[in-house]
Amino acid sequence: MPVKIPDSLPARGVLEAENVFLIEEHRALQQDIRPLRIAILNLMPTKVATETQLLRLLGNTPLQVEVTLLHMASHTAKNTSAEHLLEHYVSFAEVRDQAFDGLIVTGAPVETLPFEAVDYWEELAELLDWAKTHVFSSFFICWGAQAALHRYYGIGKYELPEKQFGVFPHRLLVRHERIVQGFDDVFYAPHSRHTETRRDDILAEPRLVLLAESEEAGVYLVQSADRRQLFVTGHSEYDPCTLQGEYARDLGKGLPIGVPKNYFPEDDPTREPLVRWRGHSNLLFSNWLNYFVYQEAPFELDVPSAKGGRP
Structure with missing residues (x-):
């Protein structure tokens, strides 16, 4: 089934x-089914690229998805035109009275700042609190995951001595959970961050379950005990050349940056990147949409509701 997006969105x-299976708005309105309502809070500076990455993954399922793109009104975007945002x-203020089947919160390039020092933190904190009653299932990525873990569970982030940058192998710690159904025992995922979430902090919180981790990159996949929240510390949504672009950008700015690990063949940045995370990425998003949104969210979303199955 297709993803329903505006005809004029650049990602189209x-x-x-x-x-990728898309559907025009006028055609979707003629179908006698209810699409899944997914809100995406896009905090990344490269908004169009991130929209495209996430929509590509949401479109690779047999479900019709209606996407609402959110931005923080308390923050002025520097890399995205005002016309595109408008x-x-x-x-958030425009949707606070609405309910959604799912919410995705992306990463953001603010991870070295204390949470409360981020200029839109107050608005984001309000949205995270709202999500507990107005969103059935939430999916948090990288800094978005750190922010949600901090807001919901008081879990901190810790600065790394150098950027965690590259594509790393991960192993499953729990195999019976549906979010990891179909995963290999060892799978790859990209990381690009200056801070980390620590394993001991997750294990000390009984309301959280650590599902997967990397020996080198640390905590990767965490799920709330009620399965309503998913926290992913990496960037499974990244395109094949995203890390390459970040590497070139940082080099151009004279920033201290190493070659992304396990990404270029023989770590040679003159060679084409090797993609090893695409299968896992598609499984992660399709499992979330199917098992945690479609199969569980109530059919009526007019008001916040308790957990219930779809008819």
Whole structure:
């Protein structure tokens, strides 16, 4: 089934060229089914690229998904045009009275700041509190995961001596959970961050379950005990050349940056990157949409509701 997005969204042309299943708004309105309502709070500076990455993954399922793109009104975007935000995004204030099947909160380039020092923290904290009653299942990525763990569970983040940068092997700690159904015992995922969430902090919180980790990159996949929240510390949504672009950007700025690990063949940045995370990435998003959103969220979303199955 397709992803329903506005006809004018820039990602549409890229996704159509890749044969990702999309549907025009007027066609979706004629179908007698209810699409899944997914809100995406896009905190990344490269908003169009991130939209495309996430929509590509949401479109690789047999479910119709209606996406609402959110931005923080308390923050002025420097890398995205005001016209793009006005045409395709809404503020949290515009949806606070609505309910959604799912919410995705992306990473953000603010991880070295204390949470409360981020200029939109107060608005984000309000949204995270709202999500507990107005969203059935939430999916938090990288800094978004750290922010949600801090807000919900008081779990901190810790600065790393150098950037965790590259593609790392991870192993499953729990195999019976549906979110990891179909995963290999060892799978790969990209990371690009200056801070970490510590294993001992997760294990000390009985309301959280550590599902997967990396010997080198640390905590990767965490789930709330009620299975309503998913925290991913890496960037499974990244395109094949995203890390390459970040590496070139940091080099150009004269920042201290190493070659992303396990990414270029023989760690040679003149060679084409090797993609080893695409299968895991598609499984992660399709499992979330199917088992934790479609199969569990109530059909009626007019008001916040308790857990109930779809008819």
